[in-house]
Amino acid sequence: MAPLVLKMATGDYGHTRPLKDGTVTSERVEFEHVEVPNIINAFRRMIRDLEFDVSEMALSTYLCARAHGIPITALPVFLVRALHHGSIVYNVKSGIRAPADIQGRRVGVRAYTVTTGVWTRGILQSQYGVDLDEVTWVINSDEHVASYEAPPNVESVSFDRSLADLLSDGEIDAAIGVAPSEEAGFAPLVPNAREAAVAWLRSAHVHPINHTLVVRNEHLAANPWLAEELFGLFKQAKEHFLPTLDTATGLAGEDGRARDIRQVLQGDPLPYGVESNRASLETFIGFNVDQRIIPEALRPEEAFEPSTRGLEG
Numbered sequence: 253m254a255p256l257v258l259k260m261a262t263g264d265y266g267h268t269r270p271l272k273d274g275t276v277t278s279e280r281v282e283f284e285h286v287e288v289p290n291i292i293n294a295f296r297r298m299i300r301d302l303e304f305d306v307s308e309m310a311l312s313t314y315l316c317a318r319a320h321g322i323p324i325t326a327l328p329v330f331l332v333r334a335l336h337h338g339s340i341v342y343n344v345k346s347g348i349r350a351p352a353d354i355q356g357r358r359v360g361v362r363a364y365t366v367t368t369g370v371w372t373r374g375i376l377q378s379q380y381g382v383d384l385d386e387v388t389w390v391i392n393s394d395e396h397v398a399s400y401e402a403p404p405n406v407e408s409v410s411f412d413r414s415l416a417d418l419l420s421d422g423e424i425d426a427a428i429g430v431a432p433s434e435e436a437g438f439a440p441l442v443p444n445a446r447e448a449a450v451a452w453l454r455s456a457h458v459h460p461i462n463h464t465l466v467v468r469n470e471h472l473a474a475n476p477w478l479a480e481e482l483f484g485l486f487k488q489a490k491e492h493f494l495p496t497l498d499t500a501t502g503l504a505g506e507d508g509r510a511r512d513i514r515q516v517l518q519g520d521p522l523p524y525g526v527e528s529n530r531a532s533l534e535t536f537i538g539f540n541v542d543q544r545i546i547p548e549a550l551r552p553e554e555a556f557e558p559s560t561r562g563l564e565g
Contacts, residue, residue, distance in 0.1 A: 255282040256475060258305040261294040262331065262465070266496065266507040267522060270489040280481055291463075298324070299396045302468055306482065308332075309466040312367040312540055315555065316397045319546045323469040325557045327479055328526045329486045332463035332506055333513070335453070336371040338445030341438040342426035343419050351380035351441055358388045360415040360427035363395050364402045365545050371460045372428045374539030379452070380442070384543065390424050403544050450516055457531040459513065459521075472557060479557040483524065487565035490522060497521075525564035526553050 260283045262268045270276040272285050283306075288294040291308055298307040299317050302324070309317075314326050340359070342348040348357070354376075361369040369389075376382040389406045392413055409418065415427040420436055432440050442448060453459050465486065472479055497503070497511045513521035523529060533552035540546045553561045 255280055256471075256478070257282045257284055258471065259284045259286055259303075260306040261286045261288050261291070261298070261304045262306075262308040263291040263463075263506065265331065265505075266493040266503075266510065267490040268331065268486075270492045271485060275492055276485055276488045278481060278485055280477070281485070296396045298466065300398065304468075305471055306465065306467050308463050310367040310396075311461050311464050311536065312365050312370045312545055313396050314464055314466055315537070315540050315546050316365050316395075316400055318555065320397050320399050322397070324466040325469055325472055325479075326464045326466045326555060327483055327486075327560050328529065328556045328563070329465040329483060329524050330461045330463065330522065330529065331465060333459055333461055333522065334368070334371075334509060335446065335449035336368060336460050337375055337442045337449040337452070338432075338440050339368050339372045340376070340426055340428045340441045341419070341430050341432050342441050343422065343424075344437045344439050345422065346425040348425060348441070351376050351382055354426050354441070355383055355386040357425040358390050358407075358423070360390045360392065360418055360424040360430070362415065362429055363391050363393045364389055364406045364543075365395050365397065365400060366429070367462045369428050370539050370543060370545065371462075371536070373543055374535070375442075375452075377542065378539075379448075390418070392418070400545075453513075453516065456535070458535050459529075459532055461529065461532055461536065467557070476559070479559045480563065483560050483563050483565065487524060490524070490565070494520065494522075523565070526556060526561050528564055 294307055295310050295313055297303040299322055308331050373384050377384050385405060391408050392411055415430050418424045419427045419430060426441055432438050497514050503511050510521045530552055537549055541549050
């Protein structure tokens with residue numbers, strides 16, 4: 253039989269490149285790779301128009317889409333991770349000195365359901381005692397899931413204004429997803445953010461997941477073998493990549509993050525599978541419920557295609 257041809261959009265990472273350059277192939281599946289320069293743009297195209305057959309997807313966007321009946325299902329393949337204690341900065345002129353000081357303030361984030369925002373708010377609430385309902389969350393983009401309705405303390409501003417500009421002009425007091433800058437007067441809100449993130453990773457085994465992999469439901473229904481095949485291919489691609497982390501130089505972006513975490517953990521920085529990520533998934537699902545992004549909690553395995561729930565890699 254001819255292989256199933258699937259249009260796929262994923263970022264260009266060391267652990268996906270073997271699928272793109274032909275190092276890892278399958279007799280059952282052939283990929284038509286669609287390169288999206290900013291992979292975040294693919295998420296909207298997938299959620300709104302089901303443009304791809306297989307797509308990288310922000311984890312909170314997927315959970316929200318699932319709750320709103322978008323016909324896609326995730327596999328426990330986690331393509332992007334980050335440490336988020338350092339993902340929020342404040343304007344040093346605002347008078348803020350500690351995380352709790354953002355209560356009663358205006359804090360920018362690209363969209364309320366964006367995964368970095370969910371992780372950062374959850375960290376602020378659970379570890380620094382911030383009452384998230386006492387913050388006005390200011391967004392400068394729409395949500396990928398068009399039917400989602402944000403909580404009443406979320407305010408939208410012109411999409412033409414960047415968060416950095418809003419922060420510099422004093423229209424917001426802090427922002428998630430803006431880099432620290434001594435020149436601009438943007439300082440990290442969480443003190444010793446990296447040390448705090450690594451301590452949480454080691455003690456609670458929570459390594460924040462940003463992106464997963466989703467497949468259109470029609471393909472999973474028509475091809476019961478497909479989910480396991482895809483999981484195996486992504487696992488093989490990662491296995492080609494991991495040994496290079498010990499010898500490669502000049503790694504940046506997601507590859508640099510992977511090497512950094514490999515050095516911290518002395519192991520796989522990108523584990524796939526539900527069980528290996530249970531603590532991270534349970535924590536994140538709880539954050540999504542607390543922040544009113546999804547209506548109710550679910551067990552981690554319930555979020556993923558049943559045939560992949562027992563797979564690890």
